[in-house]
Amino acid sequence: MYHLYYYPLNASMAPHFILEELKADFELITVDRKSNAQKSQDYLALNPSGRIPTLIDNGQPIFESAAICIHLSETNPSSNLIPEIGSPDRALFFQWMMYLTNTVQAELMVYFYPQKHTTDERGVKNITQAQEIRITEMLKLLDNELEGKDYLVGGSISACDFFLFMLSVWSDEFKRPPLSFKNLARYLRKLALRDSVVSVCKKEGLSLTDYE
Structure with missing residues (x-):
């Protein structure tokens, strides 16, 4: 199961779209920006940039929205969300x-x-x-x-x-x-x-x- 640390309408929105498009098994975990939760010690341990989003895939934290989108597309090749090598x-x-x-x-x-x-x-x-x-x-x-x-x-x-x-x-x-x-x-x-x-x-x- 994927875990996406997100906040509504934040940069987590694109990865959220892709997880839904993939019909993936995932859990949304809200990071409350109003209380600056993205700067908390626990969150910084996952994402030292202190920004949203972060994706957890098999225990591996990945941050930067575009990187998450590319990772999800690459690791789910049947989705065709990224052109194949050679294209x-x-x-x-x-x-x-x-x-x-x-x-x-x-x-x-x-x-x-x-x-x-x-x-x-x-x-x-x-x-x-x-x-x-x-x-x-x-x-x-x-x-x-x-x-x-x-x-x-x-x-x-x-x-x-x-x-x-x-x-x-x-x-x-x-x-x-x-x-x-x-x-x-x-x-x-x-x-x-x-x-x-x-x-x-x-x-x-x-x-x-x-x-x-």
Whole structure:
């Protein structure tokens, strides 16, 4: 059985999607961010970064959301959530997964926690505004990539799609949210119909009404 240390709508959401998609045997363990439980001694013993999520697989703790998604996909090859070795789509899978986590997610973290990126509190508002502009440009890039495509990589769903859905949820209050882009909107609304996405959103308290 897998154990996923999570918090609703946090970076644990993508691994949660994948566990549901796999129909895996897993247990959700809530890490209460409101009480800073991710910084507790017990949690730090599993994940020294003090961040969410952490996956326990056969006693082995694994942290970093993208790493967990890749691990789950690799160790469940019949799911086809990652292209097989030798497939030309495999390099594209890693390209997009790295773009999503190292670029889009990283910039979203600056957007949500601008105070951590300045020593002058007067500049926080400017950082947030600049980040929204930067991330909107990234959404445009992804929208262009999805022209005429149902999935980000290849002809079937991959871990990248679940990761992008998570990041899109985080961006839904932008002046130009993901659902305002033609291709992204079509893509996200299709993903929102999947049983795994519906199940996770129900468990994590996210309404999918906007995706109908």
